[in-house]
Amino acid sequence: MMYVVSRSGVILLFRSISPAERVRMSWKSLWLPLIGPVFCIVIQTIAAAQGVYPLPYTILTAAIPAQMVALIVAGLSIPADLMTTEVRKWWMYVIFGFIAYPSQSMLFMLWLAVFPRLTEVLQVLGSFALNGLLAIVAIIMERVGLWLGLPAYLLYEIKVMILFVSFLYTAALLSSAKSMTVLALMLAQDAAKAVAIFVKMCLHLLAIIESEHIAENDVPACAPCCSCFQSLLSPSELLGLSRRKWSLxxxxxxxxxxxxxxxQLHTRNSLQDVDLALADVRLLGGFTRCIVVFGLVELCEVLVPLLYMILVTMLHSPWGANREYIYLFNDMELGPALVGNGFGLLIEVLVLLLLQCAFSQLIGFNLLNFAAHVLRMDFNYWNAILSTCLEGWVVVLLSHGGHDLEAIREWLSL
Structure with a gap:
């Protein structure tokens, strides 16, 4: 299991290397992750010799230190001619990310422990507070990446990993919602994340179009279209500004x-001969960066409730009826657990189909086909990244859902 996590970190690190040169690192991406589990075993063996076994909170005490060692060795293994300033900054960013995001799993574990005991009002308020905290962390991570001068496509891609984790934990909480109102609000919060990505994509495309008009002297550089001047405009001027943005x-x-x-008029081979204006290339590039995240996030939202329903069904089956050892599932009834995520699955499938129809009608773009192509083109990368998210979620729910959650609840009761 540690190998899966280490491999995703190594592959993520090598992502900043150009695709043409990344082939040189293909074998290293297979054996370098072995350092993670080896170091993890060393930590647990030393701890066991001292009488501390099994290690509580293994994420913090063994997994994160082992991952740091694997990433440091992987960074040192990059040839000098490939270790550019950008790659070195990305290396620092990935190490920082693998400290920040696994640490969030401990926060999720605490939330999983207390959520079923909260009242309806506190469940709603707590859900909004936790999602707000995750949004703030995501913004901070993005600002750190921009401050380091990292490429936009790398920062966009890593968002899929962040959102997938938050969707997974929301699925685990849906079965503990105390009313349909709480359930509906929690589902709405997940939907809002996708809406936020879509709005950001529209704003990004709008900024590209506006920059083109400024370059053509259609709008002066200090025009009041900037948000910092909007508060100084009269209602009629604001209306004109809104109409302008809508026209753009x-x-x-x-x-x-x-x-x-x-x-659509070309074959796969003849697409290389398509002649596009530079402005259209920039617009298409901005759209592509955003739609990769949007398409994969929507697929993740469909998969998450399905995965949770499969997990719960297995734990309630005659062959997996060992849920009595896992506090999260010990007293859980199968029906309510399936209902919440069943609604979530139905809603997300409908949203995905509506988006597919909307994109197809508005711009002739096939969202599902594009998402499938992205997965096929970079299957090893997305498989490693999303498998790590799924594995970390299962570890917290099953492995840490026993003695660790009991310890947390005893501490909270004091």
């Missing part, structure tokens, strides 16, 4: 529709 979004829609219409 329609322009982006028309241009993207024209681009995809051109693509």
């Amino acid at each position: 979004m329609l322009e982006a829609q028309d241009r993207l529709s024209d681009i995809f219409t051109i693509f």
Whole structure:
């Protein structure tokens, strides 16, 4: 299990190397992750010799230290000609991320322990507070990446990993919701994350179009379209500004529709000969970076309730009826556990189908086909990243859902 986590870190580290040079690191991405489990075993063996076994809170005491060692060795193994300033900064960022995000799992564990005991009001307020905290952490991580001058596509890709983890833990909490109101609000919060990505994509495309108009001197550089001047505008000026932004979004829609219409006239091989204007290339690049995250996040939202329903069903089956050892599932009834995530699965499937129809009608873009192509093109990368998220979630629910949660509840009762 530690190998899976270490491999995702190593592959994520090598992601900053150009694809042409990344081939040189393919074998290293297989054997370097072995350092993680070896070091993890060393920590647990030494602890066991001192009479501390099994290690409580293994995420903090063994997994994170082992991952740090694996990432440090992986960084040192990169050839000098590939260790650019950008790669070195990304190396620091990945190490920082693998300290920050596993540490959040401890916060989720605490939340899983106390959530079933809360009242309906506290469940709702606590859900909003936790999602707000995760949003703040994600913003901080993005700001750190921008401060380091890291490429936008790397910062966009890592968001899939962050959101997938939050969706997984929300699925585990849905079965403990004390009313349909709490359940509906929790599902709405998950949907809001996808809406936020979509809005950010629209704003990103809007910024690209606006920068083109500024470059063409259509709008002066100090025009009041900047958000810092909007508070100084009169209502009529604000209305005119909104209409302008809406017209720019329609322009982006028309241009993207024209681009995809051109693509449909070509085969896979002849696409290399397509001649696009530089402005359209920039617009398409901005759209692609955003839609990769959006498409995969939507697929994750469909998969998460399905995965949780499979896990709960297995624990309640005659062959997996050992849930009495796991505090999260000991007193759980199968019906309510399936109902909450069943609603979530139905809603997410409908949302995905509606988005597919909307993108197809507005710009002639096939969201499902594109997401499938992204997964096929970088299967090893996405398989490693998403498998790590899923494994970490299962470890917290099953392995840490026993003695660790009991210790947390005893501490809280004091």
